[in-house]
């Protein structure tokens with residue numbers, strides 16, 4: 001798919017499997033001067049809407065005649081999940097989490113094929129001077145603290161050092177050293193030498209327009225770092241990147257929380273109670289460490305191994 005200099009184009013990535021044809025929408029803006037590539041990915045989870053709205057707004061604001069390089073916006077990464085307002089691909093297809101399936105497989109299940117097609121677009125356009133931003137939110141089931149994060153891997157590599165600068169340029173106060181989870185887009189990109197960061201905003205099952213503005217301001221500032229915006233130098237968030245600890249549910253049932261975002265906790269503090277279908281307590285979930293709550297589950301109905309909370313660990317990761 002070629003886009004002319006100083007122009008924009010809307011198109012679809014096509015994924016076929018049997019009688020199913022999945023169309024993944026892409027907006028591509030090519031500035032009037034050569035430069036780096038910035039890939040912005042929204043909607044790898046189908047119940048997160050802030051990033052998609054951010055890209056719609058950004059597209060309206062971008063003037064190809066005023067930028068250098070290429071900006072590729074994937075507005076709905078997993079259309080199958082988005083149609084069902086679901087975080088993951090519906091079970092009817094394969095029930096997989098697209099955000100854990102990179103680099104994908106062209107001969108695999110439908111979600112693996114979607115991952116493969118998105119990854120191919122990225123590797124066709126990106127190398128060590130480019131940047132991939134994977135934009136998320138708490139979705140329907142969670143309330144997250146806003147974070148800009150880099151993967152806790154290859155910390156002295158050129159691609160991670162560039163990612164650290166990009167995370168700071170998102171202008172989000174909380175900086176996160178994310179676990180190097182296999183199959184995530186950012187970990188896969190870092191493994192292939194491509195700078196990449198992941199971001200979160202609150203979520204809670206709706207679009208908070210203030211969060212859309214936060215993402216928009218951050219991306220526009222990052223464009224000064226990547227050279228897409230030729231005017232001015234980027235601002236940055238100072239401070240340390242922190243690791244987090246994830247608390248998973250051992251039981252299915254109903255969760256009632258005793259904490260909220262940004263609340264400090266000590267090891268052993270009550271995070272939430274899980275009750276059964278008779279309202280009887282079946283588990284008190286205690287904090288495994290001291291820290292600060294960075295995400296809680298807002299959907300009270302919880303299944304085994306689902307995330308209940310994320311806790312920021314106070315020892316600084318990298319600064």
Ligand SMILES: [Zn+2]
Nearest residue numbers: 045048136137
């Ligand atoms: Zn997500």
